């Protein structure tokens with residue numbers, strides 16, 4: 150992602166800031182708020198999957214942990230929401246750090262299984278505990294203010310996006326992470342400690358996810374193990390990121406918008422056929438893995454790059470070879 | 477790893493000391509009780525038939541395997557069993573016989589990553605990477621994907637990455653094999669220029685012409701054991717060495 154993309158992203162952000170003053174319909178505002186939430190979940194999954202190559206099939210657990218910890222602090226400790234929220238994110242980060250030490254040593258497939266199992270265990274934990282309300286879940290004090298949640302979600306996801314963009318695309322950290330994705334053994338000979346770098350990436354993926362969970366809990370005012378700790382959170386984030394294009398930030402963003410729009414329309418018109426939605430979701434992932442292995446954005450940007458190179462080659466042969474050096 | 481409390485008697489001038497190193501895989505002694513030293517500024521050739529244990533010894537020296545017995549000392553410090561990334565940071569660079577480019581990244585990015593150990597800021601790392609690419613002759617390929625390099629280019633990239641660490645000791649595992657004569661000469665020229673810069677080099681190579689021309693001393697392994705050591709001419713006429721190579725690949 151280059152400067153032009155960043156500018157483009159900023160324009161989008163500006164437009165999104167203006168949405169509430171145009172959109173009066175609260176249902177529609179709510180839909181956009183949720184779409185932004187999914188962008189956050191897709192990119193936070195992507196920074197581990199796309200940049201380090203580790204597929205976390207328990208991503209939803211971080212969302213749920215953030216949601217529950219925030220809810221517990223508000224309900225039991227009577228903390229103000231804005232104080233409870235970062236602690237919820239931190240809790241997700243701590244769980245990632247603890248879980249990551251043994252699991253990030255595993256090879257990819259085993260890591261996927263381990264994270265999936267961990268998420269199931271956490272979900273079961275929330276089901277049997279008293280403090281979490283078991284299967285009945287938890288109710289939060291209602292704070293019914295759609296605009297507040299819209300702006301909070303937008304700002305949070307914008308900060309997450311910007312932070313990730315800086316860390317994974319601008320800062321040396323991103324290169325280190327990619328080196329480990331490409332060849333862990335080779336990276337070690339260049340002074341990189343793979344365990345440490347992967348652990349950092351895992352925690353960086355978990356904390357924002359936990360924060361999004363906290364916002365979700367306070368916004369929806371009701372959470373239970375199925376809604377915030379279930380498989381669906383992970384599954385959708387995975388499909389969005391894979392469909393959009395791993396390791397690009399923009400890809401998962403586009404993927405999230407498209408898949409979420411589809412889901413919303415589907416829910417609105419065909420709500421009796423929820424199973425059908427899951428079947429289609431599975432179909433989309435299968436088809437995109439086979440036909441768009443780099444996702445929508447990956448395929449598109451590759452095509453554009455190839456075309457640019459072709460144009461450069463015909464118009465100004467090799468003129469740019471030295472020109473690109475210090476950009 | 478526990479370090480001995482009493483440091484080595486009188487810091488020796490040996491840059492690297494390999495002391496009775498053994499590395500076994502199951503029952504196989506891939507490297508068995510091998511000892512030799514490297515002085516600062518030397519080029520040491522490490523030769524031996526296929527499967528002699530050369531790469532395994534490289535892996536032990538660079539921290540990929542802990543030795544089952546014996547020690548490796550670098551600048552007098554026991555480094556046996558330390559992880560590769562720590563050894564890279566204290567000045568041991570290596571290449572891989574089976575090259576390990578970061579295929580999805582550009583040539584420049586590959587070398588920038590290696591530069592980050594010495595130059596943690598991206599800008600400085602990039603400047604340094606450009607300098608390295610100039611010396612290794614890859615500068616004009618800097619912006620292409622590493623996966624699109626030819627074998628010669630990939631070997632050159634291996635060397636570039638190891639060099640970007642600014643190593644004191646450089647381990648080169650068959651960086652000439654597989655190159656055409658022109659490319660081979662360029663690589664040999666590069667290795668000699670590195671020595672002039674003061675880098676100490678341990679090189680594995682099957683091509684005798686290379687080893688004989690550039691090594692100050694040669695260490696010969698066979699079935700994991702050191703069977704000879706000395707200046708290239710003496711080693712080449714050593715009956716034991718000739719014996720080891722007979723039937724393998726008469727050079």
Ligand SMILES: Nc1ncnc2c1ncn2[C@@H]1O[C@H](COP(=O)(O)OP(=O)(O)OP(=O)(O)O)[C@@H](O)[C@H]1O
Nearest residue numbers: 501504506524525526527528529530531532533573
């Ligand atoms: N990871 C491993 N596991 C089991 N055996 C191994 C392993 N690595 C090497 N070996 C065995 O150890 C012996 C030494 O192998 P090594 O690769 O060190 O030889 P080499 O001298 O580098 O050979 P070549 O000239 O073909 O590169 C061989 O018998 C090899 O099969």
Ligand SMILES: [Mg+2]
Nearest residue numbers: 530531532573
């Ligand atoms: Mg070898």
